[in-house]
Amino acid sequence: MKKLLFTVLLVFGTSALFADDHEAFEAAMKKAGKTMGPLKKALDSNSFADAMPGAKNLVDIYDVTEKFWKERKADDAIKSSAVGKAAAADLLAAVTAEKSEDARAAFGKLAGTCKGCHEAHREKLADGTYKIK
């Protein structure tokens, strides 16, 4: 009986852990969606001050993203998270140094990771929400 109780607690504990993570990941994704448009606009017009908050957001977003996929042990997603994380750091450095060419290159590299991962790991449901696969 004790063993059963332990198992039940373990299962609930683990799923609660995943649910928390999933929530953090979904929040990061929503933030990513809101960040990219204004950030691109700021970069296109060399408004470095306007680009700064978005670049900072992306560093945090890819941090959450990488952690989430490491826990799920999906190698391709871990890899694209790492590429995105490095590009976000490059982007922030370029925006800080006001180097527009570098900033655009980093932004392009980062944006490429969104689509690849969505094609592999995101499924759109009939109600318009998404599911992880």
Ligand code: HEC
């Ligand atoms: C390593 C994988 C991965 C990367 C990289 C990634 N995404 Fe996602 N994204 C997902 C998955 C999986 C979902 C579905 C998550 C869910 O619904 O729980 C998702 C969902 C989303 C959503 C919908 C959120 C919602 O529930 O309304 C948006 C918006 C989004 N991503 C934007 C982006 C943008 C913009 C980037 C790049 C800057 C990006 N994502 C990079 C995997 C990724």
